[in-house]
Amino acid sequence: MTDSESAPLLASEEAQDATTPPSVLNDFVSRLLNEPLSALSKLLLALCLFLLLLSSVFIGLFAGTEQRLSEVPSETTVTEFLTTTKLVTSTRTIVSTTTMVVEPTPAPLPLIKTCTTPECVILAADVLGSMNMTADPCEDFYEFANGGWVAKNPLPPGKSRYTTFDQVTQANGRLIRGIFQRSYVPPSSSAETQALVKLKHFFSSCLDDSVLDEVGSEPLRAVVRKIRTLFPIPSMTPPKLHRQLPISDSTYEHDLTAVLAYLHSLDLSILFSLDIEGDIGVDPNFMTLWFSQSPLGLPSKEYYNDAEVLVAYTSVIRDLLYDQDQEAEEARAWPFPWPWPSDPPPENRTARADRLSPQIVAFERNLSQFGADMDMLLVDPLATYNPQPLENLTRYMTYMDFPGYASSFAPRHFPENVIVTYPPYVRDLLLLIEETDPEVIQAYLVTQAALQLSPYLGPNTFPWKVVNEFNQLLHGIKRGTPIDREEWCLARVEESLGFLTGHFFVQEAFSGSSRAKATDLIKDIVGAFNSALPGLKWMDKSSAAAAAEKASALRIKVGYPVASPNVENTVSLLRYYSKVRVEPRDFFGNILSARVSTQIKKWNTLGKQRDRNVWEMVPAEVNAYYEPPANEIVFPAGILQPPFFKEDWPLYVSYGAIGAVAAHELTHAFDSAGRLYNQDGKLESWWSNSTSEHFDLRKECLANQYSRYTVDDGKGHQERVNGNLTSGENIGDSGLIHSWRAWKSHINATTDFLLPGLEDFTREQLFFISFARIWATRSSPSADVLQVRTDPHSPAIYRVHGTLSNIPTLLKRSTAQPIPSLTRGTGVYSGEAVHLALPL
Template identity: 35%
Template sequence: MDDVSRDLLHAILEAPYAENATFAGAARAVDKENFAKMQTAYKTCLDEDRIRAAGVEPLRKILAEFDAVFPLEKPKDAGADELTQTHIWLMRNGVGGFVSAEPEADDKSPDENVIFVGGGDVGLPSKEYYDKKAVVANYTRTMAQMATIIKTGVPITNETITKPVDQALLDEAAKIVELEARIARASPDRDTVGKVTYYYNPSTPEAIEKLVPEIHLRTYLAANLPANYTVKRVILSDPWYFGNLSSILTSTPRPVLHAYFRSRLVSSWAGRLHKDFRYPAKAFGNALAGRNPDAEAERWRTCLSEVDGTLGWLLSAAYVERAFSPEAKELGDRIVRDIKNIFSERLKGFDWMSDAVKTAAAKKVVNIIQKVGYPTASPNVMDPEDLRKWYAKLEVGESYFENGRAYGNFGREKAWADFLKPVDRNRWGMTAPTVNAYYSPSGNEIVFPAGIMQLPVFGVDLPEYVSYGAFGSVAGHELTHGFDNDGSHYDETGKYAEWWDNTTLANFDARTQCFVDQYSKFTIPGLDGEPLHINGRLTLGENIADAGGLTASYSAWKKRDAAKADLLIPGLEKWSKEQLFFVSYANWWCGKVRPAQAVNYVYTDAHSPADKRILGTMANSKGFREAFNCPTKQPTCELW
């Protein structure tokens, strides 16, 4: 599905502006202007000869700017806020460092924005990797090799990558990695850090400055805000880390801090160098993912992804115009409505919930906002003038490296400008071509971009058990996130509030423990050859959503089928419609992952491996057990 969308968008970006476009007159002129901006970004990214000719100089320029802000030797006139000013500069150049801040909807006041304060920028995917000697050795050597390339301007290739590295650079890299390990270990495990009950800690800049006096948070925040604005309240998103941060800063020598900041800049910006000047980093990334060291995506794919990530609403307009029909949107909306209705009906039968909680839960379902296809506001992707205004402050030029800086500044400035306004409930978090979907707890909304509504999992001409089995189960999955172990902390307005009574909550916890135990028994081969268990607590929310989503979608389809019988697919008459519903669901997750990448996912991803999502969810589906006449009809775990 990704490839189908990408092939279409690739063809659009490679061709001249389509003169037979939907728009006419002034709207067409603006649409043509938008297309030109998007195509310039794409073609500048494609121009590898020009990128190679620039060599490492663009990155050297950034590093020289940094050295002026935070020199290796502390200047005699350095002020007490030197580390604060350094972080301000790093933030403006795409690096978080030890502290970061970003505005988001306030979980307890979801129509207002608040600043979340976090930090701790490291290079390995998760803290577990810092305990793996072979990975750490490879990472350390890679860091030293990238420093060598920046210093000499000479590429390191597949033929020269095994040559000895300057010992001083290796020693420096080892100290950086040791510091990163301290940062990584100063935060809790992934199954804790992403939960609202952990990360939502209202505080003040002054209180955080007492925890970390080395960084003046009020000055750091003021760098993004009007001069007359005072931040009085923030959310401290990682209290354990901030409790350890001051000791990390005071015990780390300045040369190590300097080297660490430079390494994070190299990590952030090396991707905009020509491949000849980033081979060690590419080879290391490929090793972590279990790929061949030389593996690299076709350049057009990289550039298409860049356009999607930076000018995504312009790309969305081109996609929707050519690949998404009103009929598809109507079917998508109807499937989502059916699932909302069936979920509300099922709530009435749960004897483990009190009547008051059932009533509140039903109200939350009714209030869930469904967004299907593409945004029609903030911005309206079908309005060229609205899109032009949206990207008016983004200048796209002929330098691939400088475009990267422009994209970063544009995104940061837009986010902080939004901080001073009410939360925009019309905003989408995914572009239209995206093959994915999401639930937003603070928005109490489920969002389905056009990209996920296509063959073979969705279509107006398909038997409905195919669309309900695949897309419908995804829709049910996202809705169920509103009632998983994290989403259940938010009420019908999107507010973080405890609206469950103690008895219902105890019953909920008992049922969710079943999922934790079930998925924790699944294993994959670890990097050391020993079985690596799935983290049933990290994946709990997704596993709950898989089970609840499938059950809701199956019930919704059965109701549709009873009203108007679905047809069997010719040639598959030996399968029942019920069986084909579940086959459609399983096909959605059909895939293969390299063993090393699978390990990465177990450490970092809140989703279970795809095959376990099939096996676990089928075991938790009474409908599946009945359709395939399993000896035991009761699901292993059941919640929604």
């Protein structure tokens, strides 16, 4: 047995020192390399090399960690940014030592904090204050979201309806009134000062009661004198002596032409209405003449069958005619006695008013029956597009010289063609005029002008009181209730000089990044709409592709115009309103000047290409719109205010509120009327027949659903919603789903910061609460009846219930706080899940 074999496998250091002399490392390595290695030795060697490599890696990691720890101070303040411009700060203490290695750990999930800034507290308080937590959201979600608001907002004096939109309008108005009250330092020659002075004078002319009382009814009587001069009828004489001229009489024709041209120049649409809009069947951007039926003294034809209203209306017509005949009666009594012995005794104004007022109402009632129903005029662009040569129209207008009429407005661009919205009205109007006594026609023109212009007189004048009391009856307002004169006057300034007030409004209420953020939100919703198109089973691929092209081609206008006019430039604005004469002591004259200016601008577009920069709404207006011929959606700065929008709000609030408005306007491009216009605004059938048939089925289903909703008339009866009239707006409301999808596409849809006091609600629930809140409304039964008869929008409660009942898959119960699925019929909901149009 060799020495090596007798040696222990693991020898102690003492034994090694006693038996083996020390050996240098080189000798050891040399022997190791020269000696053959056994299999076990090779395995052990490989293991040692692996352990050596692993040790090197850990040594490197230790050195790097220690270096980083040495660079961190003992106390560090960390700022955590939220998903909006608001931020929350917190302080953390980090202790580091050199004897301890901190190994890497997975990053913790983000901590979602409740925002406690003043802005967040205000928003949360507003949401909580609007809700009624005692209501069951599964039974009445509108009450759950808005019951608190309704309880705290009784109808203001003089109003029959008060909505969230009105609330924002009042807030915008207070801001503008504050601007009017400021004194400007710049010299009087500056455009900024000139603009402010013009606005102040217009506003003060409306508010100055002493001047209005001093002026009295004279401005209206001047208009009436002009009417009677242009269309003279021997008045105050027995009926048998009235001239009965045939319709072909040239004098009669000239008279009616002149008086209608005068009235229409004041923007008083009487007997018929003319507008300038694109030729949607040929070239939507070529501005052409449109002929339509005129508005009436009563809101809709249904009121001419209401005995109570008709009696009151006849009384108003009588009083206005009696008042305007006073001057004529006084003129006859001076300077010579009247009548001459050979003449019959004159008819006094009382007898004349009593005789003519029922004839005037009967004439207007016939006009109402000749016109098309509102659901056709507002919903069916194919039926209202009837182009024809101008000669076809004038063939039925033998009672006037229509070419002469048109040339008085547009001498440089005389129309060759005209689009008639409802051809039967043209024929029926001719027959009615032919069989009507000219005196009745003159009296009708006088009383219609008085109805429309009396509100611009002082509130102590007789015509103002007569018309105001009648409007209070129609709207269910207590007789004699005063109106908020400042608010009313500010609305008149907005109507007449709205882009000028917009200059100052946007500086105060729409600065910073508001415009950019609102635009991004709207573009998100358009993107979500396009993303949903391929999933529509009822729409074929070619129609879906065309719909995507139209949505992508939409022009999005946000805030205010920067051309025609440029709201940012006061020189441009003063030039735009240069023809509006404003005097500090002549409110009635200021109104007429603004109306004439509006007509001049309108007629100046005839025969020209559409100005794509023009806005139909002014910057401070609380509204939005879709314009089919221009294929554009427009959102004034006025609606981009709380509770609709604020740039630093959590996204679930913004997308639920202003997002619903944006999705509504977008969906209008594809509703029952909008879908008939292509991406260039031209009227054509660009969907396949199959897709159109599927759409019509869904539209009919939706119309039937809303036609089952009713409002109480306050007299023990229910008035039904007109599902056909409201179909376009109902489809628009259903576009809410696109705002939902756009919001859910954001990475912070589930991590956006919470609001204090609302932590028990999910973000999804708050999205729908935000949607419902924008429709909060207080109204009288009379106002509700007026709405369902004349308004293409459904009552507010059904804009919430009807919309949500059609998207049940998105609304699920939560264990924390119930939000309705709205899938069970309760008498409020239809109980139907209607997959309608493009939204679903």
